[in-house]
Amino acid sequence: MTRFVDLKSALPDMDVLEAPADTARFVAGVRGETGKALAVLRPRTTSQLLTAIQALKILDIFYMPQGANTGLVGASIPDETGTQVVISFDRMKEVFDVDIENRSLRISAGFHLSEVNERLSEHGLHFPIDLGSDPQIGGMIATNTGGGRFLRYGDVRRHVLGLDIVTDVGELAQLGGPVRKANIGTDWKQLAIGSGADFGIITQAVLNLEPITRQQSAALVVPPNDAAIFPLLQALEQMAGPMLSAFEFMSQNAMNAAFDHVPSLRNPFAGGTVPQIALLIELTRPNQPVPWETDLDDVLQQMLMTMWENGDVAIEDALFGRPDDMWALRHALSEGVRTAGKLYAFDLGFRRPDVLAFRQAIQNELPDFAPGVTICDFGHVGDGGLHFNLVGSNETHSDQFEQVLRDWVVEQAVERFGASFSAEHGIGPKNIRYFEKYSPKRPF
Structure with a gap:
């Protein structure tokens, strides 16, 4: 309670949520992950975010940035200790500046993808990342989202021209901008894209836009x-x-x-x-x-x-x-596979020809390794991505069985086929053990 009072006192102008009924939607994930938060902060501007980060650093409180909370690896959910603060971006919408001539957009991180493209439609433009969910721009950049039209437009990285990042010491770093061709040294924004919040929290971005499909x-x-x-x-x-x-x-x-x-x-x-x-x-x-x-x-x-x-x-x-x-x-x-039974979901990235070779290998071996578990997969075969979903029985599920199954599938993908254990969903609690095991060995 004392830590919350200290936090509230340090941020008198901030929307701060504490009551369980108010924080419930910020501590539950899409795949059933749950946690507990000391508080949820909802800044509206970059200035408020800077103040919040500085206060959290002084108070030595761990914080977790959260966009639309559509991620599938639990990366935006606090743990169960109740000592962590969630920083929600649902109100970070201070900037939306379209540059028609440059075909670019400066935007705050809290806008949802659907909002962005709805606003851009009157200009005949769109942000060309196609997803089944509706994430926020900051989260899309932090995880380097791909999607269904990767084959044509590539991933988010390809469309980020500039980033504003609040570092963990409470400083604002501006990386890149609306100029597309600027070969003037290391392009530091590329380190931040897809890194979660390792290099800081994305507060604004400059995006490349594409003409709407006619x-x-x-x-x-x-x-x-x-x-x-x-x-x-x-x-x-x-x-x-x-x-x-x-x-x-x-x-x-x-x-x-x-x-x-x-x-x-x-x-x-x-x-x-x-x-x-x-x-x-x-x-x-x-x-x-x-x-x-x-x-x-x-x-x-x-x-x-x-x-x-x-x-x-x-x-x-x-x-x-x-x-x-x-x-x-x-x-x-x-939605179909999520409601078909106990879901064990994997987001894997392969060389394009290896997608089908991996599927065939697992189809042959899964009945002996995990009887009663069914493959319900789909994916972006054109770019080597596979949403490899296994569905089992809720009645026979156990945490131990799930861990053994997950370890086996990732081992087959990474060690036999040279795959990535996360094609576009990022790390998070569900993938951290594979990050620690395989990342030092990866050739990329």
């Missing part, structure tokens, strides 16, 4: 087997070039979980029979349609037909329709 076409393509997937990807990259914006993999088990647990979702497959594998393929153009262009739906259909007729690829079926409907299936997979 033309879009998508298909659900059913290959006959795993071996047909990469020839199809390579052929599309050759024929479609930069128009290819997404190449997403969905397993039968993951799709069935989505159809079973998301009532609003429509099953587009013939007779309702879900295939072993489906690929969501998307082409996009940023320009408005012009008379001399072939309609993008026709382009995608012609490409797939030509590749099939030439024998370049093997395709069992291809379904065309509204892109939003197809992305609805892709985005529903997370």
Whole structure:
């Protein structure tokens, strides 16, 4: 109680929450993580944040920055001691300055991705990171988020021009800015992107923006087997070039979980029979349609037909329709597998060809290692990312079993296939043991 009184006295102008009913949403994670906070601070401005960090340092109180709290590795949840302070960014929205001519945006860290793109739409621009969740900009930068259109636009790092960071000693560091070409020494902001809060707390950023997609076409393509997937990807990259914006993999088990647990979702497959594998393929153009262009739906259909007729690829079926409907299936997979049973989720990054080799190895060995556990995976095969989800029984779950299972899966991925144990979700409590074990050995 004394520490809270000291903190409140040091921050008289700050919104400070203490009551359990007020702090509840800040101490619970998406995957069931729970903790306890001494207090939750909700600064509105960089100046308030600076004051808060300085006060916390004087009082020797550990703090944890928290964005939208959509992370999946528990990195924004305090521990159970009740001695830590959460610094929430839900009110950090003092700056939103669009530079149309420069195609850039200076923005406070607390804006949600959906808010950003809604505001930018009137200018014909967007921040081109596509996610199933709705994180805040600061959290996206801190974890270097990728997403479903990584194949076309890359990760967040590619679109960060500048950062304002409050260091742990309560000083403001400004790294980079709206000038894209400035080869004047070490680009220090690159160290901060994807590092969590190791180098300080991101309070503002300057982002590169891209023109909104004006033309879009998508298909659900059913290959006959795993071996047909990469020839199809390579052929599309050759024929479609930069128009290819997404190449997403969905397993039968993951799709069935989505159809079973998301009532609003429509099953587009013939007779309702879900295939072993489906690929969501998307082409996009940023320009408005012009008379001399072939309609993008026709382009995608012609490409797939030509590749099939030439024998370049093997395709069992291809379904065309509204892109939003197809992305609805892709985005529903997370909710589906989360409610299908006890979820053991992994976010793995591979060399592109190794994604399917890893899947096959685990499919062969999992029944003996963990009977009753089912693979419900999906991911960004086009960039080597795989959301490798295992679903077991709530009744047979134990913490010891989960740890053994997690250790085994990560060991197979990292030691046998040279994978990253975290493709885009960061470290956090769920990955810290693998960071300590494997990071010194990584060649990257």
